Amino acid sequence: MRRAIVVTMVVVGFVLQATAFLFLAAPLGIPTEVRYSDPRLPFAPVIFILGVVLVFSAALVYELVPDRGASDG
């Protein structure tokens, strides 16, 4: 169960980063128009950062959450 949560957190974290970077932030490309300057979704950078935080939080869950059934409890 613990491993499943950790893997989910890592995957969701990377997905959030990729989504924010590629689809929610300002479009990639040569900035010829104003739309290249502003994010498509306001606060898209926060989603990117949340993704980074989620990936590293997985380490906390991995170590702190007890694994039921394991010898160390």
Add this chain to the structure above:
Amino acid sequence: MATHNATLSRQARRSPSAWHLVVAVLVALVVLGIYAYAHELSEGMAVTGLRNIGPMGGATWGLYITFVVYFVGLSFAGISTAALIRLARIDRLRPISRMAELLTVVALVLAGLAIIADLGQPLRGIVNLLRYARPQSPFFGTFTLVISGYLFASLVYLYLDGRRDAWLTEQTAERHRGFYRFWAAGYRDTPAERERHDRATFWLAIAIVPLLITAHSTLGFVFGLQVGRPGWFSALQAPSFVILAGVSGLGMLAMIVAAVRRRQHREEELGVEIFKWLSTALVILVLSYLYLVVVELLTNLYTGSSRERDVMSELLFGDYAWIYWGAIGCFVGALVLLIFRVALPNLRGAVWPVVVAGALVNLGAIGKRYLIVVPSQTKGTLLPYDEGSYTPAWTEFALVIGLISLGVLSYMLFTRYFPIVEHPQPEPAEREEAQ
């Protein structure tokens, strides 16, 4: 374990007046920094030496950004060393692992505070950064990724790596047991927990390395990608930033290790081998950095545009020459000292040359960071403006001194109440016996 915890409790019990005196001085300097910031916040950025580039003949980035770059640089070597120790399993360096992790956390917090100090309206700056920042922009990589992701990752690393020592300290601590219990969070040092911890920190170290390379390279890109700014536009900025970060960080780490060694009488654990490793790494990095300096110098003087040569002339012979040659002198001086340490029999194995070299490279790094940030703004304009100038005001000096004091104070308090040297892992035979 008993000896280790006894040392810590002895330290916590003792109240040497020298320690309290240093803390009092540091607190006074932090208060001075807070006063300077309050003054800046109420009167506006006009109380600093910062002015607009061009018409106002000034520099918009000055001492604060110099120290942002410097602090972020310090953090680089801290977490790099900790990750390297973990990934390459360099067991003889394990005693300095936590010092390196703490250096990263403290330096990143100071960098974040220095950025806030540079903003006329900090709240607006922070909100707009989160609202409009472009993840493709080097600014995002630096000011957002570094201060949030990188700091968070380093905190997680420091926390998880300290659980075992928190648990060990809790066993014998006379005071603050709740704090140690909270940090240990149920850790019992079972073989399964140790294995899980090793696995978690191994993957954390792997995940942090690309993050820190990205963060530090983008800091170089903030300057290096500005095509219209002679003195900044260079492909060498990113690698130079990374290498100088390593130089200053390792130098700082050498000073910290020596201070802990002396203060806590840990001559055995923090042996000469550690200083030998730091010294060798420092020599390689300083040589690499000086090589990049020479390459940049030759390129700009030989084929650079007239504006590029103007900025370079200012650095070499103009208003900034004393800082430039002072910084180069510091790097060369450190190099000579470290080579003498190996070559001269009476210096072989001595700790002080590494400490002095560490101090020298840090002075040199601050000088070089200042030269990266300021001259290009005052002397490197492509538009037909007169040359500008920048002299930091007392508020800037006071705030930077306050920040440095805050960093030293945080470090001192941490080392007083928490084991800064990781307790050695039990040998396999001991583990079996414990089981």
